[in-house]
Amino acid sequence: MPSERVVMLADCQSFYASVEKAEHPEYRHLPVAVAGDPERRSGIILAACPIAKKAGVTTAERLGDALAKCPELVIIRPRMQLYIDTSMKITSIYQSFTDLVEPYSIDEQFLDVTGSLHLYGSPAELARMIQARIQEELGVYTRFGIAENKILAKTACDNYAKKNGSGLFELPKNRLSETLWTLPIGKMFMVGSRMTRHFNAMGIDTIGKLAETPLERLKQMMRRKFGKNSDINAELYWRIANGIDDSPVKPGTHEVAPQTVGHMMTLPRDYGKLEEIKVVLLELTELVCQRCRGKGYMGHVVSVGCMGADYDRPTGFSRQMKMSDPTNVTNQVYRAAVELLLKHWDGNPVRKVGVSLSQLTSDDEYQLSLFDPDREKHAALERATDALKRKYGDATILRAVSITPAGQAQHRSEKIGGHYK
């Protein structure tokens, strides 16, 4: 067994579009895109197949713009549950080669194959084998970045494997100077357009220059720009540039207890009336509390956020308050949420609303309250409604306000991550 780890990042090409193309063989030679619902402000391209991309269609552009560039584009409505299921099938295929599989997003997963290589040969051979199997079973093309740790695997995949013909790329650490370090700084993981500008202003225009800057010097440079608390980010960027990463591939990583439970939604139109905002606030609070109850948590701190409708003049707030006792009863949390809304909302139209609960504790025991003798009754009612929703779907039983025009619960229950199930 080699002394170094062998880690792969496997990424699915145009994942949603590929899944749809596998489901619709009749579109095999046509440009296909998965796009949200144009009437409900989610009308953007979520994924475009390689043929569509060749015609100039890009992810996240508006549906109309894409159609202007490529009139024969086949538009498919998203089916999020199908994509999640397919992603899980891919996970199972990876798990048949190694038990160390960590999903990083719906279309990217880390694999630590150090212990399985003796069964399959070289890392590239193994990657080719997995790639062929996923192509054959699910019709999805996967690309593999292969290296000794996660950051290099991710880098290898993003910068090389996605662009070459085989979809495989091995990035050994001793060859960074002729590969990664020649790339412009904007190509580095975690560096977006804003950070690119900052690094350029510091005279760092390639990843190599960042890597060879002594860490202490980089910390100084970043402190000058971002203040005292930038040391950790400086070290993070420096490690990424140098390919230093000792993180494990951790299959159980998603099982940790959450710090906060929150829901946020972009409204289909701007809400200007207090009564309307209160409706979605209640619906979101219900969802948050429902999830807390399902996991057996109570929250002590509730936070409410509203974002104004005008992109050019950002308004809105995000505030939190501590309730008298931890709770997961919808009405109690809602009372606190409304209090925050009344106090901090400036009256401008709102585009986005969010509610979250934090400082979570177990709901095995709670403080009896003199002022809220009905808690047991509410809890029993919510146990019943939660059970109904689990069995028959979230729209099975709704609060009466949810069927007013402002209500979103019905629409939301048909969706995952803001897109249709």
Added chain:
Amino acid sequence: MRKKLEGNGLWESSRMMLPEHKVAINEQQAALRLRQRIELDEQEWEHVARCVSESLQQRRQIAMRLFHPAEELTVIGIVDRIDQLKGRFMVDGEWFAMNDIEGADIEE
């Protein structure tokens, strides 16, 4: 902030996961951990039978490993009754299924 530099922090702080996807992953992980039933061969059955009858007849304490999907389960006590017809046995007033037995030993 410091967490980004430790353990799996870099990846846990930067990933984008749908809550529904997370639930599916956790359910699959939990299912993977479920235990499979083991099958006893004749010799092992004979040993179990001897221990059980010894416990029943001589009132000796017995430790029996039973199948449970999620955890290791051992029943310790004295076998009070055996119900061949329903395939069950009683230890300290509680019935258990014979099918679940994965091993038995007389406690000294």
